Amino acid sequence: LSTLVLAEHEGGSIKTSSLSAVEAAKSLDGDNSVSLLLAGSGQSLKEAAAHAASSHPSISQVLIADSDKFTYPLAEPWARLVHLVQQRGGYSHIIAASGSFGKNVLPRAAALLDISPITDVTKISGSNLFIRPIYAGNALSTVRYTGSSPCMLSIRATSFPIASLPADSKSDAASIDQVDLSTLDEDDSVGKSRYIKLSSQNVERPDLGNAHIVVTGGRGVKSAENFKMIDKLAEKIGAAVGATRAAVDAGFVPNDLQVGQTGKIVAPELYMAFGVSGAIQHIAGMRDSKVIVAVNKDADAPIFQVADYGLVGDLFEVIPELLEKIPEKK
Amino acid sequence: MKIMVAIKRVVDYAVKIRVKPDKSGVETKNVKMSMNPFCEIALEEALRIKQSGLASEVVAVSIGPVHFTETLRTGLAMGADRAIHVEAPENIYPLTIAKILKALVDVEKPGLLLLGKQAIDNDQNQTGQMVAGLLKWPQGTFASKVVLDKEKQVATVDREVDGGIETLSLDLPAVITTDLRLNQPRYATLPNIMKAKSKPIKKFTPKDLNVEIKSDFEVVEVTEPPKRKAGLILSSVDELIDKLKNEARVI
Numbered sequence: 410l411s412t413l414v415l416a417e418h419e420g421g422s423i424k425t426s427s428l429s430a431v432e433a434a435k436s437l438d439g440d441n442s443v444s445l446l447l448a449g450s451g452q453s454l455k456e457a458a459a460h461a462a463s464s465h466p467s468i469s470q471v472l473i474a475d476s477d478k479f480t481y482p483l484a485e486p487w488a489r490l491v492h493l494v495q496q497r498g499g500y501s502h503i504i505a506a507s508g509s510f511g512k513n514v515l516p517r518a519a520a521l522l523d524i525s526p527i528t529d530v531t532k533i534s535g536s537n538l539f540i541r542p543i544y545a546g547n548a549l550s551t552v553r554y555t556g557s558s559p560c561m562l563s564i565r566a567t568s569f570p571i572a573s574l575p576a577d578s579k580s581d582a583a584s585i586d587q588v589d590l591s592t593l594d595e596d597d598s599v600g601k602s603r604y605i606k607l608s609s610q611n612v613e614r615p616d617l618g619n620a621h622i623v624v625t626g627g628r629g630v631k632s633a634e635n636f637k638m639i640d641k642l643a644e645k646i647g648a649a650v651g652a653t654r655a656a657v658d659a660g661f662v663p664n665d666l667q668v669g670q671t672g673k674i675v676a677p678e679l680y681m682a683f684g685v686s687g688a689i690q691h692i693a694g695m696r697d698s699k700v701i702v703a704v705n706k707d708a709d710a711p712i713f714q715v716a717d718y719g720l721v722g723d724l725f726e727v728i729p730e731l732l733e734k735i736p737e738k739k
Numbered sequence: 740m741k742i743m744v745a746i747k748r749v750v751d752y753a754v755k756i757r758v759k760p761d762k763s764g765v766e767t768k769n770v771k772m773s774m775n776p777f778c779e780i781a782l783e784e785a786l787r788i789k790q791s792g793l794a795s796e797v798v799a800v801s802i803g804p805v806h807f808t809e810t811l812r813t814g815l816a817m818g819a820d821r822a823i824h825v826e827a828p829e830n831i832y833p834l835t836i837a838k839i840l841k842a843l844v845d846v847e848k849p850g851l852l853l854l855g856k857q858a859i860d861n862d863q864n865q866t867g868q869m870v871a872g873l874l875k876w877p878q879g880t881f882a883s884k885v886v887l888d889k890e891k892q893v894a895t896v897d898r899e900v901d902g903g904i905e906t907l908s909l910d911l912p913a914v915i916t917t918d919l920r921l922n923q924p925r926y927a928t929l930p931n932i933m934k935a936k937s938k939p940i941k942k943f944t945p946k947d948l949n950v951e952i953k954s955d956f957e958v959v960e961v962t963e964p965p966k967r968k969a970g971l972i973l974s975s976v977d978e979l980i981d982k983l984k985n986e987a988r989v990i
Contacts, residue, residue: 484871510900518872520871542862543861543862543961544859545859547755547964548961548962549964603907603908606905607900616901663920664920664923671919679990688753718982730976734976734977734980735990736990
């Protein structure tokens with residue numbers, strides 16, 4: 410087997426989610442040669458390539474595409490790049506992490522190669538057998554890929570944690586090779602999209618999708634004013650704030666905080682739900698959290714069926730007590 | 740300018756799905772079906788663009804068995820001008836859907852193709868990106884804001900990405916896939932539901948469009964996810980903090 414991993418870099422380093430994709434490549438087959446594809450321009454790409462070359466013992470080659478077209482991760486030149494590199498390299502597998510970059514680029518590249526990709530894989534059971542969640546994780550589908558080569562996958566990074574690396578992994582750094590980009594422009598969609606800007610929101614608060622702790626309020630919070638208690642608790646423990654669809658529909662908070670099947674799907678270390686009844690579509694969005702805490706007045710609320718720790722009580726008494734007693738974030 | 744919107748019919752988001760005992764899939768018989776929520780948002784956006792005078796016509800497209808026309812009727816009741824139904828088996832994969840959509844784009848020549856970012860049944864999140872690739876059109880996926888400039892023939896799209904909101908400028912024609920925050924879809928009113936009954940739905944088959952239906956997968960089995968083990972009901976905040984600190988070690 411030979412695998413091409415589509416990797417992202419930032420500030421001169423390869424992203425950890427891309428290393429999870431390397432872990433996934435490793436689990437396809439022990440005897441798998443892994444090439445990493447990085448694109449960008451100038452010094453930051455060089456630094457990232459050097460970092461990537463010694464970042465994981467399974468990586469045997471780092472391919473770099475150095476062009477102004479890759480200063481920002483646009484889907485159009487990236488998909489064309491993958492097409493190009495695959496035509497030359499004939500890889501058996503192509504893998505990317507299923508973050509917003511992989512979700513955006515991989516299916517487009519697959520279409521150019523006339524391949525059906527398998528997205529959001531959470532388990533690899535062989536070189537062509539994969540498990541992926543469907544219905545927001547309410548069912549698991551095991552699929553066998555029977556199409557032609559390459560088999561293209563996006564993997565959920567949290568399902569492929571990076572094994573601790575041996576201390577001497579620096580000694581066998583991978584080779585770094587430039588990709589010849591002279592035929593990149595043959596796809597005339599390259600250049601039809603332009604990057605304008607990236608605005609990160611709410612920088613002090615972790616992003617809901619990636620936070621280690623999420624504190625969520627439901628209809629039981631009763632008002633936008635009361636929701637400030639949820640905010641305060643989140644601030645104290647360094648958590649992101651979430652909400653149920655009911656809380657969003659009632660106008661307590663904007664809908665970008667919605668956790669659930671049609672909102673954000675989250676899987677933090679700790680999920681704390683206050684005044685959340687546990688509607689099916691909400692559970693679908695948080696069921697993969699490591700530890701779930703539920704506080705609700707109603708002892709029969711369905712949320713208690715998925716909670717590791719339940720507290721039957723009034724959130725208006727519990728939250729102030731938690732604010733007083735819970736340790737601040739480190 | 741014409742806008743084409745792709746629509747999928749799925750199990751309603753509020754239904755608790757059941758895995759079939761023979762593990763062949765998820766039970767969809769006698770279950771409430773609705774328009775995929777992200778497709779509703781895509782259609783709503785198309786209707787708003789038309790209302791603002793930047794588009795002349797909204798065409799809703801759906802690919803699936805005959806009862807998918809019911810979902811197209813819902814789309815027509817929301818305000819789409821006409822619909823196209825491509826009769827095809829259920830569970831065909833995104834690459835085939837993308838090829839059918841490309842063929843329809845070649846027939847209809849829209850200036851914008853709108854899709855939901857994913858369907859809430861198979862959660863594949865592929866079709867929009869794939870059809871954009873096949874058409875060689877630029878793509879704006881996971882859109883939370885869309886602004887069209889008719890003069891310059893450009894769409895400015897805010898995209899929900901991992902690190903925040905990314906803004907792109909796309910030459911038209913383009914493919915845009917919609918995220919949750921883009922808008923709140925309207926409900927169809929009774930008069931519009933009545934009106935929708937007389938709006939045309941044109942029929943195609945994949946064969947008419949020269950698209951071969953092939954599958955590159957075999958679904959081995961569909962299972963329920965492992966159940967979470969029964970939790971503890973605690974009696975005080977102190978006990979909760981103790982458990983989180985010393986048992987779960989998460990704070």
